[in-house]
Amino acid sequence: MSPEGILSMIALLIRDLRLAVRAGGGFGLGLAFFLIVVTLVPFGVGPQGDILARIAPGILWLGALLACLLSLDRIFALDFEDGSLDLLATAPIPLEGVVAMKAFAHWLTTGLPLVIAAPIFGILLHLPAAAQSWLVISLLLGTPALSVLGTFGAALTVGLKRGGLLLSLLVLPFYVPTLIFGAELIRRGAQGMATDVALLMLAGITAATVALIPFASAAAIRVNLR
């Protein structure tokens, strides 16, 4: 790709980040939601530290999944409503590039804050100290896949009114492999077991989705714009 093309993609990324932090952009929403989910769990389960420590990996990953889902429907819907998606589709950057940049912007505003704040949430759930670093590694490797897979659901539902619920139903099954290996990685790390298989599977899923899903999402947008 030409240097101009890369500069254009960076301009799109900067615009999306800027929109996210301006009024109504929803930055921090996912993080606040994650905090609420994680603090509610001890109220529901009870204060036994050993039980909390055992379910912590699963709860933390479920929280991350739901927090990510919260802002997915905005990825393309807002651009569709104000007409900029039409204009971006006719602009000189490839639609696949638009999708990749929007997924990246979504990850920077939703996934990355979770990765950074996760150790604090781990403490709230009595996660053993040995597992804290695995929690961060697991979220760092896994959450990009959530954002990229989310663009596919968002692209499929882009023209629909109230597409948000349908989007959740479409996207959550795709999140299953990431959830399994992400939580497994933390669990194995906490117990001091071998982590390579879970680590490699998690990284492999993320690498594959990042490489392939933008093409599928772009194709879905093209169909929806007709």
Add this chain to the structure above:
Amino acid sequence: MSMLSVRNLAVSRGGLPVLENLSFEVEAGQALVLRGPNGIGKTTLLRTLAGLQPALAGNVSIPSESMAYAAHSDGLKSTLTVSENLKFWAAIYATDTIDPALESMNLRGLANRAAMSLSAGQKRRLGLARLLVTGRPVWVLDEPTVSLDTASVALFAQAVRGHLAQGGAALLATHIDLGLEEARVLDLAPFKARLPEEGGMLGAFDEAFL
């Protein structure tokens, strides 16, 4: 030199053919105004030319990377300022400056206002200023003058004229008189697609279900 040439084009909306056997050419320095009643397929035609939907038949030839499309909606981000909106599109089209566009659409005084605080006409002017920053020679415009007052329409006509003078071309769908006397007018009514019962072509069958 022909900037945009259309041969025997047929376009469909929602799986039903709306226009057929349409042929025209737009040369450098020319403007073509599309006329026709509501629902004749002006927007559908322009979206097809912009590559947003496939043609039913015929072909469109246009040099690659030469078209700038402006739809009904301006694609503005309400929380960004006027100049941030324009700078974004300038970066997307890899052009350097937004000053001439601000100047010619009389937006200089509004440059630091958020787009949400603009009036409908001011938003439209910003949408048209976006065309100027694309630096593309072929403008394809859908109802460019909606919500503009007479002074702004004159401003717009002047911008189109300046664009044509620089060797550009423009294809406009509009109902009102722009004061562009030199523009050719193409009435789309004779190209209305016949119904299949009358021997017209069938639309793409599966498209009606998408």
